[in-house]
């Protein structure tokens with residue numbers, strides 16, 4: 001199957017979803033531009049005095065815990081409560097969970113206290129959230145994860161979120177369904193920030209498309225398609241990962257106008 005990418009792009013164009021991002025200091029600019037290039041409106045409010053009101057009028061909230069400190073967790077919780085009060089979907093990127101006890105505790109608090117709509121993490125992070133042995137070094141997933149669909153499903157059942165486990169093949173799971181998405185390119189794993197940008201992609205799509213699972217399948221496929229089109233040179237030559245990154249951002253900006261839908265089916269529902 002393939003999701004309705006054209007319908008998703010139309011919904012984004014109609015909504016121009018405002019997405020408040022509380023995100024890490026490393027990739028913040030890429031996250032803002034990815035949201036803007038999809039057709040969303042990014043704002044990076046992260047002061048508790050401001051963010052509660054900002055989220056009240058927003059269409060999505062991204063909580064990326066890559067460089068969060070103790071005060072930042074409290075701000076995320078306040079922003080998350082505001083999102084819940086106003087039916088704003090929350091996307092969690094549990095960066096580095098599994099690497100240290102502090103990150104495990106942050107993820108536990110966020111997933112326990114908040115109703116998260118989407119969790120988008122790499123294979124190692126999703127496996128750690130499932131309570132299984134994971135090898136997360138810093139923010140990087142290392143190791144083999146042959147049970148990733150099972151573990152993503154367990155996290156979905158535990159939290160009620162639609163779960164995206166990113167890797168060479170992305171897995172999307174709810175409590176009772178799981179999908180594999182064949183899209184993307186190996187170059188996407190060669191620079192910092194593709195996971196973070198995938199997180200904000202989910203927030204833009206979930207802020208515009210009515211059903212969260214539809215939004216996530218469309219957003220995940222669209223994101224991979226942008227990576228493929230950039231790798232194919234559709235946005236100019238590149239010399240290495242840094243110039244590929246620029247082409248990739250251009251591909252995000254151009255995807256809605258391009259032939260976004262692949263000819264062949266890219267999403268397989270697992271038994």
Ligand SMILES: Nc1ncnc2c1ncn2[C@@H]1O[C@H](COP(=O)(O)OP(=O)(O)O)[C@@H](O)[C@H]1O
Pocket residue numbers: 121122123139140141166167168169170183184185186187188189193194195196198223224
């Ligand atoms: N080898 C690969 N082939 C295809 N896509 C990839 C590959 N490596 C990473 N990606 C894509 O890059 C994005 C970020 O994934 P990942 O590298 O797992 O996240 P993170 O940066 O958080 O560790 C995802 O969309 C994923 O599908």
Ligand SMILES: Cc1ncsc1CCOP(=O)(O)O
Pocket residue numbers: 024025026027066067095139191192193194195196197
């Ligand atoms: C390197 C690093 N350290 C803390 S957050 C961060 C960025 C992680 O980005 P991504 O998850 O997209 O690789």
Ligand SMILES: [Mg+2]
Pocket residue numbers: 093095121122139195196
């Ligand atoms: Mg990541």
